[in-house]
Structure formats: structure tokens, C-alpha cells
Amino acid sequence: MSFKGSVLALAATALVALPASAEPVKIGMITTLSGPAGYLGQDIRDGFKLAMEMEGGTLGGVPAELIVEDDGLKPGNGRQIAERLITNEGVKLFTGIVFSNVAGATVPDIVDSGGFYLSPNAGPSNLAGKGCHENYFVVSWQNDSLHESAGQNATNLGYKSAFVLAPNYQAGKDAIAGFKRYFKGDIVGEIYTSLDQTDFAAEMAQIRAAKPEAVFQFHPGGLGIAFLRQYQQAGLSETVPMVVAAPSMDGVTLAAVGDAALGLNVSSHWNSDFDNPANAAFMKAWTAAYDRPATYYASQGYDTALAMASALKATGGSLDDPAAFREALRKADFASVRGKFAFGPNQHPVQNWYALKVEKGADGKPELKTVGQVFEDRGDTYAAECKM
Numbered sequence: 001m002s003f004k005g006s007v008l009a010l011a012a013t014a015l016v017a018l019p020a021s022a023e024p025v026k027i028g029m030i031t032t033l034s035g036p037a038g039y040l041g042q043d044i045r046d047g048f049k050l051a052m053e054m055e056g057g058t059l060g061g062v063p064a065e066l067i068v069e070d071d072g073l074k075p076g077n078g079r080q081i082a083e084r085l086i087t088n089e090g091v092k093l094f095t096g097i098v099f100s101n102v103a104g105a106t107v108p109d110i111v112d113s114g115g116f117y118l119s120p121n122a123g124p125s126n127l128a129g130k131g132c133h134e135n136y137f138v139v140s141w142q143n144d145s146l147h148e149s150a151g152q153n154a155t156n157l158g159y160k161s162a163f164v165l166a167p168n169y170q171a172g173k174d175a176i177a178g179f180k181r182y183f184k185g186d187i188v189g190e191i192y193t194s195l196d197q198t199d200f201a202a203e204m205a206q207i208r209a210a211k212p213e214a215v216f217q218f219h220p221g222g223l224g225i226a227f228l229r230q231y232q233q234a235g236l237s238e239t240v241p242m243v244v245a246a247p248s249m250d251g252v253t254l255a256a257v258g259d260a261a262l263g264l265n266v267s268s269h270w271n272s273d274f275d276n277p278a279n280a281a282f283m284k285a286w287t288a289a290y291d292r293p294a295t296y297y298a299s300q301g302y303d304t305a306l307a308m309a310s311a312l313k314a315t316g317g318s319l320d321d322p323a324a325f326r327e328a329l330r331k332a333d334f335a336s337v338r339g340k341f342a343f344g345p346n347q348h349p350v351q352n353w354y355a356l357k358v359e360k361g362a363d364g365k366p367e368l369k370t371v372g373q374v375f376e377d378r379g380d381t382y383a384a385e386c387k388m
Contacts, residue, residue, distance in 0.1 A: 024065040025062055025063070027066050028081075028082065028089070028094040029045060034070055036221055036223065037098065037099070037223075040220060041096065046289075047297070047299060047301030047304075048095070048096075048305040050282075050289060050305075053285075059308055060309035061312075067085060071106075082109055082110050093116050095117065095304050097122050098121045099122055100170040111134075116319070120304040121140050122140075123140055123145075125142065125170070125381075125382055129384075129386055130385050132388065135326065137343065138348045139303050139307050142380035143178065144174045145353075146245045146247070147179045147216075147218060148182045148375075149374045151183035152182040152353075152375065153243055153265060154179075155182060159185055159214040162185055163187075164179055165219075166192060166219070167218070168195065171218070176216075181381065212240060215241070216243055218247060220247040221247075224249070224253050225253050228248075228249075228257045231260075237263075243265045244265070245266065249261060250295040250297065254358065255293055258366060262358055264357070265355065268353070269296070269338050269352065271356055273369065278339075282294075282299065282302055286298060299337045303336050329343075330343055330347065339352065346382065348379065351377070354372065354374060355372040356368045357371050
């Protein structure tokens with residue numbers, strides 16, 4: 001079987017081949033696989049599975065069973081799945097959650113039961129500071145820091161006023177708080193949209209009336225695609241520049257909206273053009289395995305698998321000594337696709353942030369190009385509040 005075929009042959013719930021005498025480590029992946037945001041969870045899942053395939057079907061040389069469940073972007077579903085996997089399957093190691101409202105309902109039960117959770121995406125503020133936990137690690141970013149980079153980028157670009165929009169849930173609130181923390185200009189409008197909203201006509205009218213120098217918006221997945229298309233249709237893309245963080249402009253969103261994204265300013269911790277050996281290996285393997293763009297969700301799923309693999313290797317695949325497994329995770333002994341990476345005191349990333357821009361590539365198609373750096377060795381605002 002070809003490499004591509006072998007990767008795609010992994011089922012959503014897959015038992016990796018292993019010696020008859022070995023017991024695999026069970027990993028519960030609770031993620032969003034359905035609805036307009038379904039591709040976010042699919043990319044996290046496939047990035048994680050790709051790392052396993054590149055290790056010959058193991059994590060750190062340890063046989064692993066990946067159990068994948070769809071939360072449907074419903075917090076109650078996430079919590080029920082976790083409870084079932086803990087009780088019926090004996091799962092102690094979890095990952096996968098995309099959305100902060102699902103994480104808020106699910107992660108506390110996992111860690112309170114003695115399990116470990118490694119986040120490949122959601123990093124809500126309430127779990128980063130006073131609500132931190134020794135068994136909770138975030139491999140992606142803390143929600144605010146993602147958008148703090150957009151605020152600093154907008155400041156660096158010289159904009160003096162901005163209109164801000166995000167969905168009305170924890171990550172949306174963190175997004176606007178993060179942007180405002182580092183944007184030095186005036187906020188001339190602030191709107192919280194619905195998490196399932198697809199019609200933004202009223203918001204477009206309010207943006208036009210406010211006449212901002214720039215717009216910041218956080219709408220991941222299908223929400224972002226709808227927002228960008230309507231922004232162009234309203235004629236705003238020609239008059240009001242947009243400054244966003246990675247969730248509002250990933251590879252899938254770019255492929256969907258095309259030239260409507262040209263000139264968009266983006267900030268991110270990762271881009272497909274990063275020139276380091278780990279990212280080169282990831283991009284080569286992703287391109288061979290999947291017929292779709294690599295997103296930062298995929299890169300985070302991949303990095304999460306590498307982080308997990310490093311700890312499993314150090315402990316011989318055992319979680320019987322939680323302190324030893326925890327200490328192995330804290331070392332972050334893996335080569336991240338984003339380059340320099342470490343865990344801060346609240347077990348959230350300390351990493352660099354970069355300025356990207358949507359420009360036409362050599363083939364004439366829009367692409368995200370890395371054009372500068374926004375922050376270096378940046379942790380998050382809530383780390384000082386975390387006491388472990």
C-alpha cells in the first residue's frame with residue numbers, strides 16, 4: 001500500500017498494529033467533525049494520525065489506540081463522551097477539542113478524574129490562570145495570545161481605529177480582549193455575533209457607518225468563510241483593510257474565498273512556508289497523504305501527537321506514575337513545526353508570533369506568505385495567576 005493509502009486507511013477509531021504481548025495506550029480524541037466547523041476537527045485528527053503513521057503506527061515507539069468521537073460542537077456531548085471513555089474504556093489520556101465552550105464543559109472532568117488533557121486548539125482564559133491544573137497542557141496557544149498578536153500587528157501597521165467582531169462565547173470574548181490589549185488605537189465598534197450565524201448584513205452596515213481604519217474579526221471555520229464573502233460583496237474589502245489572527249484565515253478559508261482575501265493581514269504562530277526541518281517533514285508528509293491544504297489546525301494536531309509521544313517515550317508508555325508523565329510533558333522534548341517551543345508556568349506555549357499576508361503566489365493564486373515577526377518568546381497574560 002502507498003504511504004497515502006496507508007494513512008487514509010486509518011479509521012476514525014483505529015487500533016494500531018502492535019506485538020501480541022503489548023497493551024496499547026488508549027487516547028481519547030473528542031473533536032468537532034460535523035457541521036460548518038467540521039474541517040477543523042478533521043484536520044486536527046488527521047495531523048495527529050499523520051504523526052502516528054510517520055512513527056510506524058506508534059507514539060514515541062509506544063503502541064497506541066486512537067479513539068475518535070465527534071462532539072458536534074455541543075458542550076454536553078463532549079462531557080458525555082469523556083465520561084463514557086473514562087468509565088467504559090479506562091482512557092486516561094485525551095486530546096482533540098476545537099472549541100472553548102466544549103473544553104470548558106469537558107476538561108475539568110477529565111483532569112479531576114486523574115486523566116491528562118493535551119489541547120491541540122482551544123485555550124480558554126478561565127483554564128489558563130486561576131483555573132489551571134497540573135494535568136492540563138495546551139500545545140496550540142492561549143486564546144487571548146492568538147489575538148494579542150493581531151492587535152500588535154494592527155498597531156505595527158499604523159492603524160488608528162478598528163471595528164471588532166467575534167462570536168458570543170468564551171473564545172470570542174478572549175479574542176476581543178486579546179486584540180484590545182495590544183491595539184493602541186480607538187475601538188469604534190464592538191459586536192458579538194452568534195456562534196451559528198451565517199448572515200452578517202447588519203454587521204456590514206454598522207462597519208460601514210463607523211468608518212474604521214481597520215476591521216478585526218474572529219470567525220473560525222465556515223463562519224469565517226461566510227463573513228469574508230459578505231465583506232467583499234458589501235464592497236468593504238476595497239475600502240477597509242482587515243487584520244485578523246489565524247482562525248479567520250487558514251488554508252481552507254483561503255481556498256474557499258480566493259482573491260477576496262488578497263491583502264489581508266494575518267498573525268500566526270505557524271505557516272506552511274516556515275523553513276525548519278520539522279515543518280519541511282510535516283508538509284512533505286501532509287502533501288503526500290492528503291489532497292487538501294495544510295491548516296494550522298493540522299499542524300497543531302501533529303505537534304500535539306509529538307508532545308504526547310515525547311512523554312510516552314520517556315515513561316515507557318506508562319501513565320501509572322502521573323508525576324513522571326507530567327514532568328516528561330513539561331520538558332517539551334520534541335521538534336515543533338513552528339520552531340522554538342516551550343511550556344510556560346501554566347503549561348501553555350511560549351513561542352514566537354509572525355505577521356503573514358495574503359499575496360499572489362508564483363502560480364497567480366492567493367497564498368499566505370510570512371512577512372515578519374510580531375512577538376518573540378511570548379507566553380500568555382494569565383500565566384502569573386496559575387498556582388500549581
